[in-house]
Amino acid sequence: MITYQYRLYPNKSQKSLLWIHANKLNYLYNYFLNQKIEEYKNNNKSISKVEQQKELVILKQNDETLKQIHSQVLQQVTDRLDKTYKSFFKRGFGFPNFRSCKNFFGICYPQSGFSIDKDTIHTKAYGNIKFTKHRECIGNIKRICISEKNDKWFLNITTDYRKEEVLSEKSIGIDVGIANIVATSEGQIIKNCSHQKYFDKKINELKSRRDKTCKKNSRRFKFLSSTIRKLYGVKDLKINDFLHKVSKYLSSQYDTIFCEDLNLKDMSESEITGLNRELRNSQLGKFLSYLEYKTNHLVKVNPINTSKMCCKCGKIHEMKLSNRTMICECGYVEDRDINAAKNIYCLGQAIIASQLCIA
Numbered sequence: 001m002i003t004y005q006y007r008l009y010p011n012k013s014q015k016s017l018l019w020i021h022a023n024k025l026n027y028l029y030n031y032f033l034n035q036k037i038e039e040y041k042n043n044n045k046s047i048s049k050v051e052q053q054k055e056l057v058i059l060k061q062n063d064e065t066l067k068q069i070h071s072q073v074l075q076q077v078t079d080r081l082d083k084t085y086k087s088f089f090k091r092g093f094g095f096p097n098f099r100s101c102k103n104f105f106g107i108c109y110p111q112s113g114f115s116i117d118k119d120t121i122h123t124k125a126y127g128n129i130k131f132t133k134h135r136e137c138i139g140n141i142k143r144i145c146i147s148e149k150n151d152k153w154f155l156n157i158t159t160d161y162r163k164e165e166v167l168s169e170k171s172i173g174i175d176v177g178i179a180n181i182v183a184t185s186e187g188q189i190i191k192n193c194s195h196q197k198y199f200d201k202k203i204n205e206l207k208s209r210r211d212k213t214c215k216k217n218s219r220r221f222k223f224l225s226s227t228i229r230k231l232y233g234v235k236d237l238k239i240n241d242f243l244h245k246v247s248k249y250l251s252s253q254y255d256t257i258f259c260e261d262l263n264l265k266d267m268s269e270s271e272i273t274g275l276n277r278e279l280r281n282s283q284l285g286k287f288l289s290y291l292e293y294k295t296n297h298l299v300k301v302n303p304i305n306t307s308k309m310c311c312k313c314g315k316i317h318e319m320k321l322s323n324r325t326m327i328c329e330c331g332y333v334e335d336r337d338i339n340a341a342k343n344i345y346c347l348g349q350a351i352i353a354s355q356l357c358i359a
Helices: 012-043 049-061 064-066 071-091 195-213 218-254 273-282 285-292 336-358
Strands: 001-008 108-110 114-117 120-123 128-131 141-149 154-159 172-176 180-184 190-191 258-259 296-302 325-328 331-337
Touching: 012 049, 012 071, 012 108, 012 141, 049 064, 049 195, 064 120, 071 258, 114 141, 114 218, 172 218, 172 336, 180 218, 180 273, 180 336, 195 218, 195 273, 218 285, 258 285, 258 336, 296 336, 325 336, 331 336
Parallel strands: 172 258, 258 296
Antiparallel strands: 001 128, 001 154, 108 141, 114 120, 120 128, 141 154, 172 180, 180 190, 325 331
């Protein structure tokens, strides 16, 4: 499956209707979530997705707005809630939250109810909406989803196309970080992008101007707040684009990638606030999740002492974060991150060998 994202251009009345329907879907999500919570509290039972979909038919008969929304779009509410619930019980965290009306609920057509002709999408509820078709969709369209972020509208089209890629049998160890997003066991270093610092500086300047010179909820205050939200959106797009490119490059070059099993949540809650901010801006967790679904095998190893241990003789050195070069008494001199990547590669190879022995 592959998903294409296009910029969507609904007119003013279509935007208004999309928001009305999205808020109604948010209401349904909150209604069914509260229903699940109360049922479990009172009767220690869980309401199934099928039961809630049956009630959805009754709710639709008594609500004119729900009648305007396609039936399969409504069913997506119970589907998404059910998947979130199952994910919570599987992982032990991530309990579903009640949704705010300020957040647009993605309007998804999983099978039918829409048609696409060149650069126009047609639905019964919203009519014809133009979108920028910057590249052709390959494969049969299986699903579409209309989403909104920072006053920009997007059309996400999912097809059944699967690209056949010939993967090499090469493996590599990588060390991820703030300054260098990736350092490999083969000696390659990929510097992190500088979008975070640029946009954070602009955002802080606008926040300072807004809070010092504008009365709260005035037209100027709302304008600056809207500009800040847009800058956050552009910042996320730039960072995501960079992370996708790096993860795509690595996954296309190597069949197996070894990396550290990092606890990023604890790492970003240290006493050094500047370091915490840099870790959050680097979005290392998102980068590793991209790698995990793009590469054939992603093996995580124990991160203890990977940066402090000499990969030649195994001696552990006490090194500060500011010390970027590994200098060992055995005569080995190497960049700290590359040395860590080599240690990660050795640990990963040991894990693979142990699994083969057990098998």
